[in-house]
Amino acid sequence: MAEQTVTPAAAAAPPAEPAPPARSRFRLDGAFFRDNGVYLALVVLVVVNLVITPHFATTGSLRLQLVQVAPIIVVSLGMALVIGTGGIDLSVGAVMAMTAAVIPLYLGYGFIGALLAGLVAGLVSGLLAGTVISRVRVQPIIATLAIMVGGRGIANIVGGEIKSIRNDGFRELGSGSVAGIPWVVLVAVVVIVAVWVLMTRTTFGRYLMAIGGNARAAELAGLPVARVLTTVYVLSGLLAALAGVLLVARNQASDPTRLGQLVELTAITAVVVGGTSLSGGQVRVLGTVAGALLMQLITFTLVAHDITNSVAQMVQAVIVVLAVYAQVGTRMRRRSRA
Amino acid sequence: MPEQPPAATGPAPRTPDPTAAPLLSVHGVVKSFAGVQALRGVDFSLLPGSIHALVGENGAGKSTFIKVLTGVHAADAGEVRFLGEPVSFSRPSDAQDAGISTMYQEINLVPLLTVAQNIYLGREPRRFGLVDTRELNRQAAALVERLGIEVDVRAQLGTLGLGVQQMVALARAVSVDARVVIMDEPTSSLEVREVETLFGVARTLADSGVGLVFVSHRLDELWALCDSVTVLRDGRVVHTGSMQALDRVGLVSLMLGRDASDVEHGGTTDFGESHARSGEPVLDVSGVSVTNRLRDVALTAHPGEVVGLGGLLGSGRSETLKAIYGDLATTSASVTVQGHAVRHGSVGRALRAGIALLSEDRKAEGIIPDLSVRDNIALAVLPRMSRAGFISESRVDALVETFMRRLKIKASSPAQKVRELSGGNQQKVLLARWLATEPKVFLLDEPTRGIDVGAKREVQGLIDELAGQGLAVVLVSSEMDELVEGSDRVVVLHDGSVASELDGDRLTSAQLLRALAGGTPAETTSAGTGGAERG
Numbered sequence: 001m002a003e004q005t006v007t008p009a010a011a012a013a014p015p016a017e018p019a020p021p022a023r024s025r026f027r028l029d030g031a032f033f034r035d036n037g038v039y040l041a042l043v044v045l046v047v048v049n050l051v052i053t054p055h056f057a058t059t060g061s062l063r064l065q066l067v068q069v070a071p072i073i074v075v076s077l078g079m080a081l082v083i084g085t086g087g088i089d090l091s092v093g094a095v096m097a098m099t100a101a102v103i104p105l106y107l108g109y110g111f112i113g114a115l116l117a118g119l120v121a122g123l124v125s126g127l128l129a130g131t132v133i134s135r136v137r138v139q140p141i142i143a144t145l146a147i148m149v150g151g152r153g154i155a156n157i158v159g160g161e162i163k164s165i166r167n168d169g170f171r172e173l174g175s176g177s178v179a180g181i182p183w184v185v186l187v188a189v190v191v192i193v194a195v196w197v198l199m200t201r202t203t204f205g206r207y208l209m210a211i212g213g214n215a216r217a218a219e220l221a222g223l224p225v226a227r228v229l230t231t232v233y234v235l236s237g238l239l240a241a242l243a244g245v246l247l248v249a250r251n252q253a254s255d256p257t258r259l260g261q262l263v264e265l266t267a268i269t270a271v272v273v274g275g276t277s278l279s280g281g282q283v284r285v286l287g288t289v290a291g292a293l294l295m296q297l298i299t300f301t302l303v304a305h306d307i308t309n310s311v312a313q314m315v316q317a318v319i320v321v322l323a324v325y326a327q328v329g330t331r332m333r334r335r336s337r338a
Numbered sequence: 339m340p341e342q343p344p345a346a347t348g349p350a351p352r353t354p355d356p357t358a359a360p361l362l363s364v365h366g367v368v369k370s371f372a373g374v375q376a377l378r379g380v381d382f383s384l385l386p387g388s389i390h391a392l393v394g395e396n397g398a399g400k401s402t403f404i405k406v407l408t409g410v411h412a413a414d415a416g417e418v419r420f421l422g423e424p425v426s427f428s429r430p431s432d433a434q435d436a437g438i439s440t441m442y443q444e445i446n447l448v449p450l451l452t453v454a455q456n457i458y459l460g461r462e463p464r465r466f467g468l469v470d471t472r473e474l475n476r477q478a479a480a481l482v483e484r485l486g487i488e489v490d491v492r493a494q495l496g497t498l499g500l501g502v503q504q505m506v507a508l509a510r511a512v513s514v515d516a517r518v519v520i521m522d523e524p525t526s527s528l529e530v531r532e533v534e535t536l537f538g539v540a541r542t543l544a545d546s547g548v549g550l551v552f553v554s555h556r557l558d559e560l561w562a563l564c565d566s567v568t569v570l571r572d573g574r575v576v577h578t579g580s581m582q583a584l585d586r587v588g589l590v591s592l593m594l595g596r597d598a599s600d601v602e603h604g605g606t607t608d609f610g611e612s613h614a615r616s617g618e619p620v621l622d623v624s625g626v627s628v629t630n631r632l633r634d635v636a637l638t639a640h641p642g643e644v645v646g647l648g649g650l651l652g653s654g655r656s657e658t659l660k661a662i663y664g665d666l667a668t669t670s671a672s673v674t675v676q677g678h679a680v681r682h683g684s685v686g687r688a689l690r691a692g693i694a695l696l697s698e699d700r701k702a703e704g705i706i707p708d709l710s711v712r713d714n715i716a717l718a719v720l721p722r723m724s725r726a727g728f729i730s731e732s733r734v735d736a737l738v739e740t741f742m743r744r745l746k747i748k749a750s751s752p753a754q755k756v757r758e759l760s761g762g763n764q765q766k767v768l769l770a771r772w773l774a775t776e777p778k779v780f781l782l783d784e785p786t787r788g789i790d791v792g793a794k795r796e797v798q799g800l801i802d803e804l805a806g807q808g809l810a811v812v813l814v815s816s817e818m819d820e821l822v823e824g825s826d827r828v829v830v831l832h833d834g835s836v837a838s839e840l841d842g843d844r845l846t847s848a849q850l851l852r853a854l855a856g857g858t859p860a861e862t863t864s865a866g867t868g869g870a871e872r873g
Contacts, residue, residue, distance in 0.1 A: 202727045203720040206709075210717055213706040220665060220703055221718040221771065222689040281708040 033326055038274050038290045041319075045297050053304050063182065067250065069296040070188035071243040073289055075263055076270040077195045078239030080288040081232050083271050085212045086280025087140035089233065091129060092240035092267060094151030095122045096260030099244030101159025103170075104254050111169025118248075119241045125151060126237020130230030144233075148264065152256075159256035165248060174249030184246050191239065196285045205283075208232060212280030269295055269316065273323040295319070358386050359422060361518050361549040362407070362438075367416035369402055376402040378573040379416065384518060384549040389540060391560045391581060392553050394570035395593050395651055395816060400553060403570065404520055407551075408440050409433040421517065439511035440520045447507055449496030454478035456495050457510045482509055485539045501532025508539055512548070519543065520551040525559060526652070537563050555652035556833070557586060557856070571595050590650070590855040594818055596847055609798050609823040617641060618677070620810045621693070621779040623662055626671040631657045633835040639779060639810035644801065646825030647814045650854055654834040655814045656698055659781045662812075663695040664688040675778060689718065692778035696768055696785055698814075704768045705756050712738045712752035715770045741770035746796065762793025769800065779810045786820065798824060822847050832856045 033040075049056045075092050082089040099118040106117035125147055132143045173183050199205035207228045210218045219225050243263075248254050274291030276284045295316060302312040364382040368375070377399050384390050394400045405411045407418065409427025418425055420436060427433040430440070447456045454475045455462075463473040478491040487505045495503060504524055511519050521540070525533045540550055540563060552564055560567065561581060569577040569592045577584075577592045584592075619638035626635040632654050639645045649655045660666040662673055664684045671682040673693075680691040688695075697703035706714055716723060716734045723733045738752050745766040749759055756767055765785065772780065782801065786794040801824060805811050815821050821828055827841040830853040838853045840846075 201729060203724050203729055204727060206713060206717070206720055206729065209709060210706045210713075213708045214702075216703050217706055218717075220663075220685060220695065220697060222686045223717070224686075281706070 035275055037323070037326060038287055038294055042290050042294050042297070045294065045301065049297070049301055049304075053301065056304075065296060065300060066185045066188075067182050069292055070182075070184045071246045071250075072263070072266055072270065072296065073188045073292045074191050074239050074243040074246065076267040076274075076288050076292050077191060077285065078236035079264075079267040080271045080274070080276055080283050080285065081195070081199075081208065082140070082236050083268070083276055083278060084208055084280055084283035085229060085232055086215070087133065087229075087232070088268070088278075089129070089144045089236045089240075090141065090264045091125060091144040091147035091151055092236065092243075093260035093263040094148045094155065095125050095237050095240040096244035096247065096263060097155035097256045098122075098125065098151050098158070099241040100248050100254040100259045101155040101256040103245070103248055104159065104163045104165065107165070107167055111167055111173075114167070115169075115245055118245050119238060122237040122239075122241025122244070123234060124237075125241075126234035127230065129237065130233030133233060134226040134229035155256035159254060162253055162255040162257070164253045166252075170249040171252060173246070174252060184250060187242070187246060191242070192285065192289055199283050199285055204228065204231070209281060209283065212282070214281075266292075266295065269320050273319060275323070278324075355387065356385065360385050360419075361421060363419045364407075365417045365419075367403070367406055367413045367418065369406055369411060369414050376573055377406070377413075380570070380573070380575055382568055382575065382578070384551060385566075386517075386547045386549055387544050388566055389544050389550045389552055389564045391564035391567040392551055392570065393560065393567060393589065393593060397572075398570040398593070399573040400570055401522075402573075404440070404522055404551070404553070407433070407520065408438060434514055434516075437515060437517040438520065439514055439516035439518070440522065441504070441507045441511045441524055442522050447495055447503060447510070449494070451495060452492050453482075453489055453495055453498070453506050454491040456506055457481065457491075457513050459510075461514070478509075481513055482506075484542075485509055485512065486542055487535075487539060499532070501528050501535065504528060504532070505536060505539060508536065512543060516548060518549045518551070520553075522553045523555065524552075525554055525556060533559070555650060557589065557650070560589075569593060586855040587852055591851055593650075594851065594854070596818055596851055609802055609820075620676055621662075621812070622672075622674045622677075624672045626658065626661045626673075627669045628654075628657055628661055628666055628834075629669055631666075631834055632661060632668075635661075635831070635834075635836055637662075637812070637829055637836075639812055641778075641808045641810055642805050643827070644805050644811040644813055644825045646821040646828035647812055647831065648821050648828050648850060648854060649831035651816075653831040655831055656783050657834075658831065659695055659783050659812065659814060662688070663693055663781060665695070689775060692776075693781065694772035694775055694777035694779070695781040696772055696783060698783040698787070700761070700764055700768065700788070705764050707757035708755060710753045711742070711747065711749045711756050711759070711767055714756045714767050715741055715774060718771055719774045737774060738770075741774060745770050745800065760790070760793075762789035762796075765789050765793065765797065769797070773804075777809065779812070780804065781812045781814075783814045784816065785813070786815070786817070818847055818850055822850055828853075830854060 055061055075096070079089055079092065098121045102121045103114045103118045106114040109117075129140075129143050129147055132138045133140050176183050178186065199208070207218070207223050210221070210223060211225055211228055215225060240260075240263075244260060247259060270291035271288050272278065272291070273294060274284050274287030274289070276282060276287060298315055298319065299309070299312045302315060303309065360383045362382065362384040364380060367377055367380045369377040380399070380403055382403075392400055392403070402411065406413050409430050409432050412426065412428065420438065425436065427436070427438075433440075448459065451459070454477075457478050458474055462469045463477065464470060465473070475491050482489055482491060485505075485508070487502075487509060489498065489502055489506065495506060498506075508519070508521075508524070524536060528536065537559075540552070544550055552560070554560065564581045566579065567577070567581045567584060567589070568575055569589070571593065572595075576595070617640065619640050621637070621639040623638070624636040626632055635654070635658050637645065637647070637658070647655050647658060657666060661668050661671055661682070664680070664682055664687060668682050673680045673682060673688075675691045675693060678691065680693070681687050701707075706717065709717075712734065715738050719737070720729060720734075723730055723737065735752070741747070742749070742752065747766045747770065748763050756764060759767065769785070785801070786797050789797070798820070801811060801813065813821070813824055815824070822845060825845070827839065828845060828850060829836055830838045830840065830850070832854075833856075837856060840849055840853060
């Protein structure tokens with residue numbers, strides 16, 4: 001399904017007089033490829049794999065793909081919210097590491113206790129970043145860079161060496177499933193639906209887009225700009241922590257030194273490839289999901305055909321440049337028309 | 339009519355030698371942007387040793403003209419001669435290399451570098467390929483001494499006062515052996531004493547044969563500094579001649595395009611008769627002060643009344659509205675709505691108390707370009723349209739439909755992005771946004787600027803209609819017709835404080851013109867109150 005923006009389609013009132021033309025939704029121009037390119041690329045790649053990759057269309061293979069991409073989708077959606085405000089969150093990888101570090105310490109309180117402790121780590125980190133950004137007005141890239149570096153250090157001190165997790169709850173979450181669907185994938189689906197509802201149905205979502213689109217105008221319209229910004233970073237921290245929980249459960253181990261490394265870049269890539277502009281003002285929820293799936297599938301395709309991971313990384317780089325070019329290109333054309 | 343052929347006007351300037359060859363002579367310069375003509379054939383001449391005032395209201399073409407002179411824009415037609423030779427600069431650095439320097443309103447220097455480093459940035463004296471710091475400081479010290487600026491050239495620029503920084507900017511402009519220096523509102527952030535020092539430096543320069551072009555919206559400064567003046571309006575030169583030969587009223591009427599004897603109602607607006615004002619004031623504002631901007635501004639508005647707020651560029655009209663709306667930090671202010679005090683410094687409180695502000699800058703402070711017409715209209719009232727944070731889309735649709743019909747907003751659908759609408763329709767979307775908050779007081783900052791004639795009349799009609807329904811309106815406008823015909827009463831600001839108030843029979847174009855120029859008895863009463871009066 002093509003997603004124009006997450007603005008819900010309003011009941012169209014017939015205009016009384018001739019109005020300036022709205023951009024056609026189905027014209028094959030640059031804007032169309034910017035808005036829908038990620039879905040097209042995903043479909044093409046799936047078809048290609050059906051043809052050239054043996055055993056691609058087996059349940060086991062698809063299941064593995066989805067389980068691997070689920071935590072990435074969860075982090076990326078938090079990143080999409082932040083980018084929608086015109087900000088960036090470099091701290092998500094460190095938050096995942098802190099979550100991993102905290103979980104073994106609270107296993108004594110059982111599965112739920114350890115899970116909540118892990119999420120609290122993300123909440124605290126997000127609250128700190130959000131407050132510093134919205135109240136003290138430190139630039140998002142600086143504030144979250146500090147947490148990215150410092151948080152990893154905290155995780156190493158608190159968690160230290162790699163520890164294996166022996167807990168029925170985490171084992172079930174990591175490798176169990178209901179009705180054939182892995183828990184990890186179910187969690188990701190719930191997050192996708194929740195973020196989609198947040199962006200399309202709530203005042204918070206509308207405020208977020210307004211602030212990203214024109215913060216000054218939002219302020220003059222009396223919107224709670226600082227509160228919304230803080231909340232966005234808290235949500236990003238919470239989702240990163242949730243992704244950390246999923247990975248710890250899947251690995252049956254906590255490795256604060258390595259968990260979540262470079263995840264911030266993977267998440268930004270998914271958001272950008274999904275068609276969300278880095279300048280803020282819109283959040284493409286389904287686009288971000290497709291972006292994460294696309295990057296996952298590219299890596300899979302290349303690795304499945306014995307092409308090394310280094311080459312896969314280079315291909316990813318090319319995709320990112322193309323996605324950004326599509327965005328910037330259409331914006332420049334629009335400007336020259338105005 | 340005030341229009342005069344520019345070549346045949348005015349007595350010769352006092353100080354400069356009128357027989358000398360002009361440094362700059364400009365003939366018939368035309369420049370348009372996307373079909374809008376910014377300059378329609380400008381003639382201009384600058385003599386050596388002259389300080390020439392360039393005057394005009396917003397949109398008159400001053401900035402465009404300066405940008406043509408300095409190579410930022412290329413003229414579409416016409417000729418610019420510099421030192422007798424026809425020139426056509428394609429870059430600001432070309433103009434600077436040739437000897438035309440510009441200093442801008444905002445200081446374009448690097449705060450972390452020293453004074454000397456700033457003055458010679460990009461042109462440092464070198465020795466063995468490295469910067470010769472000793473020679474740099476020596477040259478800089480010699481230059482500032484020659485200009486009469488007291489400053490240690492080794493001091494870090496950012497540690498100095500704004501006035502000194504502006505002086506350093508002037509020294510930088512001069513250091514390239516400039517023959518022409520263009521000063522674009524150099525005094526707008528300076529204190530009185532700093533202005534005097536800057537003027538001293540400017541006069542020193544003029545005495546050495548440099549020609550200066552001076553732009554300022556503080557009218558008093560023009561007579562204090564300049565010997566000649568050129569007035570631009572709508573991209574044309576409407577007057578050029580000696581500064582001393584013009585008085586304030588004459589200058590202001592040239593700027594606004596109104597003759598002092600022109601008292602006829604223009605009938606160019608769509609406003610109806612005056613409104614019946616009733617009861618107690620709904621808005622009562624007093625003692626509003628903002629550092630360097632406003633002094634003790636007071637204002638009232640009754641239900642059903644349109645109060646005009648007049649003043650020239652820089653007189654503090656927008657600042658007054660923003661201070662009332664809680665968007666500008668005030669040193670003191672008392673704002674009450676229907677007798678209830680509104681704590682200042684908070685937009686949210688002002689909105690809840692029933693104040694709405696339509697900003698002057700529609701793009702920067704109004705629309706959210708990528709949101710739909712619908713979401714832009716509903717933006718400020720979403721809490722009322724939602725339960726537990728979930729928006730009731732049907733209530734939003736009903737609200738949006740009502741306002742789109744009432745204000746005749748032309749869009750393909752409510753889902754169309756507001757960016758794609760015309761200026762007039764964007765303005766109507768913003769009016770709808772604020773009307774949806776059901777304000778008791780509506781502050782309108784230039785509501786008809788930059789929109790087409792049809793939309794303009796509709797907006798003016800709407801203002802009338804709203805006042806008829808009992809809303810109190812405060813209207814800021816640079817257009818005299820709009821103020822005179824649209825308002826029941828006009829409060830005139832002058833240099834950040836209330837200079838006079840016109841109502842009833844006294845509310846005419848001629849009286850307003852005089853009040854805008856500052857030539858009213860009210861000025862003498864306010865002159866003693868402010869601590870920062872300028873000479």
